[in-house]
Every structure is written in structure tokens, then in C-alpha cells.
Amino acid sequence: MHKLSTKKALIAFVIFGWILVIVADRVDELRVYQGATIAITTLSIASIILLTGYSGQVSLGHGAFLAFGAYAAALAQTYWQSPFWFTLLVAVMVSAAFGFILGFAAGRLSGPYLAGTTLALAVGLPTLANQFSFLGGETGLVYDAGLPPARFGEEFTLYKWFFWIAVFVVLIAMFLLRNLLNSRFGRTWKSLRANPTAAALCGVNVAQSKVMAFTISAGVAGLSGALLGMISIVAPSAFPLSLSFTIITGAILAGVTSLLGSMLGAVVLVVIPEIADVISHQLGDSEKVVTNLPGFIISVLLILTVLFSPNGPAEAMRKRREQHAKH
Amino acid sequence: MSSLVVSNLTVSHGAIRALRDISFEVQEGELTAIIGANGAGKTTLLRTLSGLKDAESGTATWRDRNILGKRPEDLVRRGISHVSEGKSVIPELTVRENLVIGGLWRRDKSGTERAIKEAVELFPRLGERMSQSANTLSGGERQMLAIGRALVSRPRLLLLDEPSLGLAPLIIEQIFAAIKNLQKSMNLTVVLVEQNANSALEIADTGVILNLGELVASGNAGELLEDPALKSAYLGY
Amino acid sequence: MRNLLGTLLIGLTLGSVYSLMALALVLVWRSTRVVNFAQAGQAIVTTYIAYEIVTRTGVFWLAVLFAVAAGALIGAGVEYFLMRTLFRHVDEGPVAALAPVIATLGLLGVIRSIVGMIWGNDFRSFYSPVSTDNFVLAGETIPFSRLNLLIILATVVVMIIFSIIFQRTDLGLSLRAAAFQPEIARLAGIRVGPIRTLGWVFAGVAGAIAGVLVTPTTILSPNSLDLLLVFGFVAAVIGGLESLPGAVLGGLVLGLGVSIVLNYVGTSLVFPSIFVVLIISLIVRPNGLLGNKKVRSA
Numbered sequence: 001m002h003k004l005s006t007k008k009a010l011i012a013f014v015i016f017g018w019i020l021v022i023v024a025d026r027v028d029e030l031r032v033y034q035g036a037t038i039a040i041t042t043l044s045i046a047s048i049i050l051l052t053g054y055s056g057q058v059s060l061g062h063g064a065f066l067a068f069g070a071y072a073a074a075l076a077q078t079y080w081q082s083p084f085w086f087t088l089l090v091a092v093m094v095s096a097a098f099g100f101i102l103g104f105a106a107g108r109l110s111g112p113y114l115a116g117t118t119l120a121l122a123v124g125l126p127t128l129a130n131q132f133s134f135l136g137g138e139t140g141l142v143y144d145a146g147l148p149p150a151r152f153g154e155e156f157t158l159y160k161w162f163f164w165i166a167v168f169v170v171l172i173a174m175f176l177l178r179n180l181l182n183s184r185f186g187r188t189w190k191s192l193r194a195n196p197t198a199a200a201l202c203g204v205n206v207a208q209s210k211v212m213a214f215t216i217s218a219g220v221a222g223l224s225g226a227l228l229g230m231i232s233i234v235a236p237s238a239f240p241l242s243l244s245f246t247i248i249t250g251a252i253l254a255g256v257t258s259l260l261g262s263m264l265g266a267v268v269l270v271v272i273p274e275i276a277d278v279i280s281h282q283l284g285d286s287e288k289v290v291t292n293l294p295g296f297i298i299s300v301l302l303i304l305t306v307l308f309s310p311n312g313p314a315e316a317m318r319k320r321r322e323q324h325a326k327h
Numbered sequence: 328m329s330s331l332v333v334s335n336l337t338v339s340h341g342a343i344r345a346l347r348d349i350s351f352e353v354q355e356g357e358l359t360a361i362i363g364a365n366g367a368g369k370t371t372l373l374r375t376l377s378g379l380k381d382a383e384s385g386t387a388t389w390r391d392r393n394i395l396g397k398r399p400e401d402l403v404r405r406g407i408s409h410v411s412e413g414k415s416v417i418p419e420l421t422v423r424e425n426l427v428i429g430g431l432w433r434r435d436k437s438g439t440e441r442a443i444k445e446a447v448e449l450f451p452r453l454g455e456r457m458s459q460s461a462n463t464l465s466g467g468e469r470q471m472l473a474i475g476r477a478l479v480s481r482p483r484l485l486l487l488d489e490p491s492l493g494l495a496p497l498i499i500e501q502i503f504a505a506i507k508n509l510q511k512s513m514n515l516t517v518v519l520v521e522q523n524a525n526s527a528l529e530i531a532d533t534g535v536i537l538n539l540g541e542l543v544a545s546g547n548a549g550e551l552l553e554d555p556a557l558k559s560a561y562l563g564y
Numbered sequence: 565m566r567n568l569l570g571t572l573l574i575g576l577t578l579g580s581v582y583s584l585m586a587l588a589l590v591l592v593w594r595s596t597r598v599v600n601f602a603q604a605g606q607a608i609v610t611t612y613i614a615y616e617i618v619t620r621t622g623v624f625w626l627a628v629l630f631a632v633a634a635g636a637l638i639g640a641g642v643e644y645f646l647m648r649t650l651f652r653h654v655d656e657g658p659v660a661a662l663a664p665v666i667a668t669l670g671l672l673g674v675i676r677s678i679v680g681m682i683w684g685n686d687f688r689s690f691y692s693p694v695s696t697d698n699f700v701l702a703g704e705t706i707p708f709s710r711l712n713l714l715i716i717l718a719t720v721v722v723m724i725i726f727s728i729i730f731q732r733t734d735l736g737l738s739l740r741a742a743a744f745q746p747e748i749a750r751l752a753g754i755r756v757g758p759i760r761t762l763g764w765v766f767a768g769v770a771g772a773i774a775g776v777l778v779t780p781t782t783i784l785s786p787n788s789l790d791l792l793l794v795f796g797f798v799a800a801v802i803g804g805l806e807s808l809p810g811a812v813l814g815g816l817v818l819g820l821g822v823s824i825v826l827n828y829v830g831t832s833l834v835f836p837s838i839f840v841v842l843i844i845s846l847i848v849r850p851n852g853l854l855g856n857k858k859v860r861s862a
Contacts, residue, residue: 028682058662112599113846115665116801121843123794124835130830241790245669290795292680292786299673303646306667307653377751403753411751419744420737431734432753482754553845 006179017171021164024047032159034270036166036231041266043170043224045250046177046219046259047217054181056193057106060115061122062221063244068125069095069222070229070238071135074143079134084145088169091226092219103211108263113312115140124234138234143226173223180216180261189213249302255309272297330355330516331376331484336385338368338375345371345538348385353533358510358517360531360548362524367537368391369520370412373486376518377409378402390485404432408482414469415417416476418462421452425461425472429479439479446475449505467498474505484516485509492525499523503530571827572820573708578795579819580719584774585796586803586811587726588767592837593805594743595763596647598664604793605675606642606768607775608786612683614776615690615784624693626678631772639768643761646671679786687788715777722773723812726766730808739763745821795822798838817841 018037027035044066051057072094073087082090102121108112129135148161180186188209191199200206223241232238246269254265273294280290329355338346341376346368353359361369374380376387378399382481387395394402399409408429416425426446430439446452451472461472470490477485487506509528510517521527526536531548536557544557551557585603592600613634614627621627650667694710730736742751742759750756774796775789781789799818803810818841825837 052662058665105846109846112593112805113801115599116797117839117842117846119794120798120839123791123838124837125833127832131830131836177774178690241794245673248666249673253701270617288681288684291685292677296677296681297674299670299677303667303674306663307649310653310663366778379747379751399750400753402750403704409751411747415748415751417741417745418750420741424737424741427734428737428749428754431738432755476752557862 002133006182009178010175013171013175014234016018017167020167027139029157029159030112032163033231036159036163036227038263038266038270039163039166039170040227040231041247041269042263043227044172044221045254045262045265046174047224048221048247048251049254049256049259049262050177050181050220051213051217052195052251053258054186054189055210055217056189057210057214058111058115059118059217059244060248061118061125061241061244062217062247063239063241064118065095065099065218065221066225066228066243068098068218068227070143070234071141072222073130074234075134075227084165088223088226091222093268095225096215096219096220097136099221099235100211100215102218103214106210106214107162119241119244122239122241125327126239129236136235138236140233140238143229143234145230159231166227166231168221169227174259174262177220181259185209185212197327209234242303249298252302253305268301270297272301279325284298329353331387331389331518333376333384333387334377336372336387338384339383340371344467345540346537349537349542350385351535351542351545352518353518355516356510356514357532358507358530359517359520360524360527361520361537362522362527362534362551363537364522366539368540369537370488371482371538373409373488373518373520374411377407377411377486379409379411393552395550400432403480403482406481406483407486408477408480408484409486410473410477410488410490412468413492415473416461416464416469418460420461421458422464422472424481424514425476426453431474433481438481442479442481443475446478449478449509450475456556462491467494467502470494470498470502471505474502478509482515484518487517487519488518489522491526492523499526503527506530525552567827569826570707571823572707573712574826575820575823576801576816577708577712577819578714578822579816581774581778581792581815582795582799582818583812583815584719584722584770584777585792586799586815587723588770588774589796589800590803590805590808590811591763591767591770595739595760595767596664598647598668599797600668600764600767601665601793602641602642602668602675603767603771605672605679605791607771607792608633608679608789609638609675610768610790611690611752611775611784611789612679615688615779616773617783618691619707625745628769628773628776631776632769635768635772635782637768639764639766639771641856642671642768643764644815647764676786676861683786687783687785690776690779690784696780705734709729711780715781717772719776722770729766733749735762739766794824795838798842801842804849814845 012059031072033051044062047065048059051059051062069091073091076082076087076090077084102118109117129140130137135141145162145165148156149159152161163172181189188199188204191202191204192209194205250265250269251262252265253268254263255260276293277290280293281287283289329352334350335351336346336349337344343387349368349372357396361372363369376394378394378397378401382395385395388395389405389407392405394405394407403488405559408514411452420428423443426443430442433439445484452468453471453475456468461469464472474487474490490506494502503526506517506519509515519527519531528548528551533546534548534551536543536551544551544554585607586601588607589600592598592603607850610631614631617627618624631705642834646667647664650664692711694714696709696711698707698709699706700706730740738749738754738759739762741752741753743763745757749759774792778792779788795818798813800811801814802817803812804813818838821837821841822834825834829837
């Protein structure tokens with residue numbers, strides 16, 4: 001496959017970010033908010049792609065790492081009065097540290113046991129907030145990025161500011177991830193996923209690589225969790241079990257083998273409820289349908305993807321291109 | 328009368344061709360040894376004949392009816408029993424249960440009991456261990472149990488994949504003697520896959536020699552044993 | 565003393581329900597190597613069916629009967645239509661190992677949203693067939709009711725029936741053989757395909773019973789069984805995933821653990837403690853309580 005050089009990729013990322021900012025100037029508040037959600041979801045999906053698509057490990061509870069990141073960032077802001085950029089760094093470090101610990105356990109667990117452990121983590125974690133008062137209970141903690149700088153003018157809304165921050169941070173993180181996956185580490189992980197035994201025979205330290213993948217994935221998830229906390233709240237209700245499932249759904253819809261696909265997955269997750277809304281209006285606005293149609297469509301899409309294009313549309317397209325090239 | 332007829336059989340694992348254009352025949356009541364080194368395609372041949380693997384082209388018939396592309400559980404009902412490589416027993420079940428499963432499909436309890444009794448007469452050591460978990464058996468006992476299970480299915484054609492694998496010479500001798508005995512006493516047709524060329528050809532009536540997926544020679548087992556060219560090239564002595 | 569007795573009895577009640585769900589998950593895992601997250605969805609459908617029958621006729625046993633029949637049918641349907649299609653299509657790529665789990669997650673979503681469209685997402689209460697008043701023993705109330713007793717007894721009966729089927733019948737032997745070594749089972753003449761479907765049928769039945777037993781103690785909504793699924797899964801993992809007695813034991817251990825935390829530590833630590841129990845049991849017995857091969861046979 002044709003790969004961009006790092007310099008060209010950097011230019012592409014910058015141009016893409018620029019376009020997003022220009023577009024954000026011309027749409028309404030709701031769209032800007034959705035844009036920020038898409039950016040943040042892209043990053044959390046990327047963390048799963050890194051883990052599952054590249055190192056072949058499963059996590060059914062990645063929402064827990066989003067929560068670690070969000071709470072770490074919020075605590076750093078509340079108790080240390082840290083500047084915003086520093087809280088993001090704290091989010092990454094703390095979440096990565098927990099990922100490192102769980103990664104060690106994960107190395108010894110095979111498929112369903114790992115799935116069970118991560119699932120139990122995601123279920124268990126949010127309720128801890130009620131146990132320790134410094135975590136703020138059900139109402140959670142205050143975490144925000146501050147007001148937009150005055151020089152951006154009166155017109156510059158808070159949501160636009162969130163959008164700018166989210167897009168900026170996510171683009172940088174995605175760029176770094178892209179380089180990481182194209183580096184030695186990325187190739188090592190791919191070899192692990194394809195055939196652990198062969199990789200081990202070639203001198204790859206399987207356990208170490210897996211822990212590494214888990215750690216980085218958790219760090220990325222933590223960052224996206226902090227951003228999610230910024231646009232919503234940092235409270236147990238922001239990190240339900242369904243969040244973990246949503247991220248996996250996005251990753252599968254996107255095709256877990258392509259980092260670029262993570263954006264596609266995020267767009268689908270945000271756009272589907274909109275489409276569902278239109279359809280349920282057609283169907284006469286029954287409340288039962290309105291609330292359940294988005295979930296229905298996404299779940300059906302998930303099943304169809306797994307059945308007919310299990311490695312995602314991106315992978316399917318790549319295969320088709322390769323076949324074309326052969327003939 | 329030829330009972331097992333394989334002609335122009337080709338089988339692939341993905342892009343790799345495991346068997347190319349194999350043809351041979353086995354007469355009713357005959358013991359045929361399939362000889363070859365690792366990777367010669369012996370196991371693939373047996374798995375294709377018992378329905379575990381699909382063929383790419385060619386034909387195979389047992390008593391004049393096609394057996395390719397059939398399911399193993401259906402072929403068992405037509406008298407073909409396959410003892411797969413590596414002591415094919417279910418370690419989580421008891422010895423008795425391992426024998427019983429061979430007869431479940433016939434829904435004939437007393438018939439199955441009789442068949443189990445016969446298997447135990449052939450391998451008395453199984454009789455002492457009926458209620459133990461198959462996991463506790465030695466390698467040789469497991470092989471006996473695997474063959475015993477196949478016998479409970481009342482086969483007419485027995486496909487055996489490397490019964491000597493990993494066993495001590497004395498045990499191998501016992502098992503080969505039992506196989507020969509079975510063939511004679513029950514007029515069973517046997518296809519025996521072996522790396523252990525000498526011992527296998529000694530008890531066999533005919534032999535087929537495979538190398539890298541192709542048939543190198545076939546014919547009378549005694550003649551194959553004596554052929555100097557084959558001896559040095561494939562039989563390894 | 566009274567407190568301890570109460571804790572044990574509640575633990576036993578919780579453990580019973582967890583065991584049933586764990587049993588369902590283990591049955592499916594053994595037959596198709598899939599962790600069936602849709603089990604919660606399948607059970608929610610059967611529980612709503614039972615709810616409709618109870619509210620219309622008031623006959624609890626009839627409701628259970630219908631729930632069990634529906635559970636069996638749905639289990640067979642999921643295996644036949646979804647799983648078989650899945651295994652035909654998906655055989656390579658990084659997702660192959662993950663695909664079945666994802667498919668069952670998707671199915672859970674589909675079932676839940678359909679249930680929501682039919683019955684709505686609001687909470688309903690499922691009337692208990694027997695009294696939920698706590699027993700009084702020597703003048704003191706124990707936190708244990710007729711309903712709890714019913715849950716325990718019903719679970720015991722179900723377990724006895726299951727173990728007779730699995731240990732004493734040819735069908736059970738086929739199920740076990742196909743679960744442990746499908747290839748050898750086929751070579752022995754066992755039709756593994758229908759046997760697999762049957763595993764899902766039994767799982768559907770166990771899940772349906774868990775659903776109707778647990779719901780009178782809580783509320784009914786399209787997601788009300790999700791937590792039971794998580795508890796059941798953890799119980800199954802503690803028990804080693806392969807073993808039916810392990811699932812039961814895992815359920816009881818978890819139930820007692822949860823009950824102890826509830827009574828002596830605090831409600832908010834129940835979920836974190838599940839994680840701790842799971843981690844400890846995985847460290848002490850990485851293959852589950854009954855995970856070693858010798859005992860795994862049953």
C-alpha cells in the first residue's frame with residue numbers, strides 16, 4: 001500500500017485541522033459540539049484499534065481507562081490547580097500506569113478471561129466514586145478548559161473553544177500514533193497479531209510487547225477520557241458500561257486494522273442517532289421508537305459488519321484493491 | 328474386489344498443494360500401509376478419506392460409492408472409522424465413556440455393550456481402567472483406547488494415523504500385532520499411515536509410498552521392502 | 565449470629581441466580597467457544613413474556629413454563645441463524661477470534677432495542693409468586709423471605725435435572741464429547757451440529773429461569789438483566805468456564821462474597837469487590853476453581 005512520508009503526513013494533518021476549524025466557523029453550535037464528540041470518539045476508538053487490531057488483545061472495559069484519565073485530569077485541576085495542558089498529560093500518565101498494571105495481568109490471561117477481567121473493571125470502577133469523598137460521588141468533579149481567550153472575540157463560543165482544543169489535541173495524538181504504528185513497534189505488534197509463535201521465534205518479546213500495547217492504548221484512552229470530561233462531566237454516569245461497548249462498536253465498524261478508519265467509526269456513531277431521529281419522525285414519533293431506534297440501527301450494523309466484513313470496510317477495500325492489482 | 332478406490336486425488340491447504348494426483352486401490356480385507364516422511368501428505372490423505380478435509384479434484388469411493396465431501400459422522404455410518412493422529416481420545420471423559428461414544432449413533436445399547444466387550448478382550452488393559460479418566464492413561468493405553476473406540480463403531484474400513492507415534496518399541500509391537508489380528512479375525516480393511524516404514528510394511532499386504540504429496544511407488548508390501556532403490560531413498564535404511 | 569445467618573442466606577440466594585446465569589454462559593462456551601453476551605438479551609425477552617403471562621393470568625408457573633419454552637426456542641434460533649452464518653463467513657483476519665463475541669454484543673443491542681420498542685424503557689415490577697416478607701426466627705427477623713427460599717430451591721432442582729442429563733444420559737455424553745473434542749466426537753459418529761444447537765437450547769433455558777427468578781426481587785426493564793450477565797460471567801470465569809460444577813461453585817463463591825461486602829462493608833463497594841474477587845481467583849487458580857483437567861471432566 002502507498003504510504004505517505006512523515007513530512008507529507010504532517011502537512012496533511014495540518015491542512016485537515018485547518019479545514020475543520022474553517023468549517024466549524026460556518027455551522028451552528030450543535031454541529032460544533034458533535035464535531036468535538038467525533039474528534040474525541042475518534043481517539044478512543046484509536047486506542048482500541050491499537051490494542052485489538054495491532055496487538056490482538058481484547059478489552060471489553062476500555063471505558064474504565066477513559067474514566068481513569070478523566071478523574072486524574074479533574075483531580076489535578078481541582079487539587080493542584082494545574083494548567084489545562086498539564087492535566088491532559090496527567091490523564092495520559094495515570095491511565096497508562098493503570099494500563100501497565102492491567103497489561104501485566106492481561107499477559108497471563110487468554111481471550112475470554114481477559115474479556116471478563118476488563119468487563120468487571122468497567123462495571124466496578126464507576127461506583128468507587130461514591131466510596132471516596134475526594135472523587136465527588138454521583139455529582140462528580142468539576143473539570144473545564146477555561147474560557148476561550150478574550151482576543152478571539154465575543155462571538156467565540158465555549159463549544160467552539162472545546163472543539164478547537166479537542167481537534168488540536170486529537171490531531172497531535174493521532175499523528176504521533178500514526179508514526180508509532182509505522183515504526184518498529186507497529187510492525188512488531190502486527191507480527192504478534194498474525195502469529196505469536198512465529199513472532200516469538202523471531203526474537204520478539206511477546207509478553208513485553210503486549211504490556212507495551214496495553215499501556216499505550218490505556219494512555220490514549222485516558223487522554224480521550226479527559227477530553228470527554230471537558231465537554232461533558234467527570235462523574236460515574238459519564239462512564240457507564242455502555243461507553244465501553246460503544247467504543248468497541250465504533251472500532252469494529254471502522255475496521256480494527258486501520259487507524260484512519262477510527263474517524264469513520266466515530267462519524268458513524270454520531271451520525272446514526274441523527275438519521276434515526278429522522279426515521280422515527282417518519283414513523284410517528286412514538287417515544288419507544290425514538291429512544292430505541294439509534295441503538296437498534298447501530299447494533300444491526302455491528303452484526304452485519306462482523307458477518308460480512310469482519311475486518312472492517314477499510315480492510316475490505318484494501319483487499320479489493322490488491323485483487324485488482326493482481327489481475 | 329477393490330473396496331477403496333482413490334483416483335487422481337488432489338488436496339490443498341490454501342495455496343499449498345498437500346497431495347497431487349494420487350491413485351491407488353485397496354482390496355477388501357487387505358491391510359495397506361501408507362509410508363512417507365513428515366510432510367509427505369499421509370495425514371492429509373486420511374483426513375480427506377474420513378471427511379475431515381475437502382478434496383480439490385479427483386475421486387474416492389468405498390464399496391463403489393463416493394466418499395469425498397461427506398461428513399465424518401455420515402461416513403462412520405457407512406463403516407469408515409478414523410483414528411486420528413496423536414492418540415485420539417477425549418481426556419475429559421472416562422475410558423468407558425470414550426468407548427461408548429463410538430456406538431452412540433447406532434442407538435443399540437446391547438450391541439454397543441457387546442462391541443465394548445470385544446474391544447476389551449483385544450486390549451485387556453482397558454478393562455482394568457474402565458471408570459478412570461482417559462487423562463490418566465499412558466500413551467500406549469490411549470492408543471489402544473482410540474482404536475477400541477473406533478472398533479465400537481463396528482467399522483469395515485479402519486483408517487489409522489501413526490498409531491506408533493511416541494510409543495516405546497515393545498508397545499508398538501503389541502499394537503501392530505493387535506492391528507494384524509483385527510484384520511484377520513474380522514476381515515477388516517485397514518489403511519495404516521506410518522513413518523515407521525519397516526514395521527508397517529512387515530504386517531501390511533500392500534504399501535503406498537508418498538513423497539512431498541506425490542505417489543512414488545505402490546504394490547505388494549514384501550516387494551516394496553526389498554526394492555533397493557526405495558530402501559535407500561524413502562525407507563531410510 | 566443473626567447477621568451472619570442472614571448474610572449466608574442472602575449469599576446463597578444471590579449465588580443461586582449467578583450460578584444459573586454462569587451455567588448458561590458455560591454451556592454456550594463449551595458448545596461453540598463463544599462468550600454469549602446476548603444471553604442477557606435472550607433472558608430479558610423470556611422474562612417480558614413471563615411478565616405478560618403473569619399480569620394476564622396471575623399464574624406464575626405458567627409464566628415460567630412459557631419463559632422456558634421461549635428461552636429454548638430463542639437459544640436454538642440464535643445458534644442456527646446467527647452463529648452458523650458467522651462461522652461460515654468469518655475464518656481469518658484479526659477479528660476472527662473476536663467476531664463471535666462482537667456478534668453477541670450486537671445481538672444484545674438488537675434485542676434490547678426491540679424490547680424497548682415493544683414494552684418501552686420504563687421500569688415495571690414483576691409480582692412475586694410468594695411472600696417477600698422476611699422470616700421471623702425466635703422473635704428476630706432474618707433478611708430472608710419465601711421468595712429467596714423459592715429461588716434457592718428452584719435452582720437446586722434445575723441443577724439436579726441438568727446434572728442427570730449430563731452425567732446419566734447418552735445425550736449428555738454426546739454434549740460433553742462434542743464440547744471437549746468436536747473432531748473426535750464427529751469421528752465417533754456424533755452429529756456435532758445439532759448437539760451444538762442443543763447446548764444453546766439448554767443455555768437458553770437456564771438463562772430464562774435465572775431471569776424469572778431474579779426479576780421479582782428487583783425491577784424489570786430492557787437492561788435490568790445486564791448486571792446479572794456480568795455477575796454470571798465473572799462466576800463462570802471463577803469456575804473455569806469449562807466446568808458445569810465450576811460454574812455453580814463460582815456463582816456461590818461470588819454470591820457469598822457479594823453478600824459479605826453488602827452486609828459488612830457497604831453497598832458502594834459491591835462492584836469493585838467483584839473485580840477484586842475475580843483478580844484474586846485468577847491469580848490463585850488461573851484456570852478457574854475447577855480448572856484442572858482431572859476435575860474438569862464433569
